[in-house]
Amino acid sequence: MPDAVMHRLLDSVEGRQNVSVATPVVVTGFAEDFYECVRQGENYSLELLIPPDVFERTRAAFPTLTDELLDDENVSLHTTSIPFSFGLWIVDSAEAGIIVFTDQGVCGILVNDTPEALDWATDQYERAKQDADPVFLRGRV
Template identity: 30%
Template sequence: MRELEAHHLAEEIEDGVQLTLLGRLLYERYQSFASVADEVRRHAHLLSELPADAPITPDLLNKSDIVLPERHAPNRPVQRVTELVEGAEQVVALAPVALPAYVELFYEQIVDENLTAEFVFEPPVIEYLGTDYGEMLEEAAATGRFTATITDAELPFGLVVSEGERTGVAVIVYAEGGELRGIISNETPEALDWGREVYGYYRSDATRPDESN
């Protein structure tokens, strides 16, 4: 107690001891830091797969769900993204990898369910889609509800930001070789704002395929 008093962190009152204003502010800051540290530790398995400069913040991590593939259910992360997309009216996304399950999901939602979707792709991904899914890509583009752009940046993770009946964010984490490691899913307003900002950052320098030559 003497040490707390010496640093003006606490004071004795008639009923016992209370924090000073300085003490209360420092305690609240400590609680905030401890909460962030707990969230970072909870996500350590997936965060360790991302580059050091990946734009992850506590706004994404706080109150999020972590979905990992399991031996008996390797598609659990894909199912969570499917739920997010199927309940959406509009989606924006970053795509460093093209998983067949996601290609088919977005094709069906754009063509059959009137989903509006805008993507930022890395060049190898759009080349792969054009080669292996060319007809589906053209059919989706013909609806006027699908926009593809290309970035020269290396996308640190996949990202889906959905709005509509189902609103939320999913960060899709891949290993260096493209293997799906899991997703971080969050539907809080803070996470949604984070997702919009991150997507906007990469979209700002992206170009349409017919403009990139």
């Protein structure tokens, strides 16, 4: 099931222009694939919110990928406490999804494109972003 869930996420972000993600965990087996799918979008923009400890673990596990993200002017990475236990993404203000995590790993996925779902997802994302600290910004500071 985790592979099917993650492939649905990859399909959702592949070739899209604007991708926003807030997640309490990073599924490390798919981190590079995720970035590759996002980069296929013309003039893509990726904004990622993750907890500080998750950033440090991801950086240790994927130093080359982290360097690529740091050098990519289309990526904004922020660290913050994520106020929910699921992963959330929004693509092109047209589709939103959540990945359900349990102690055993990835459990399920929900994807929705209704205005109500997009409003809810945007509210959740903005709540998470409220106190976020930028790790690096577009144009690299």
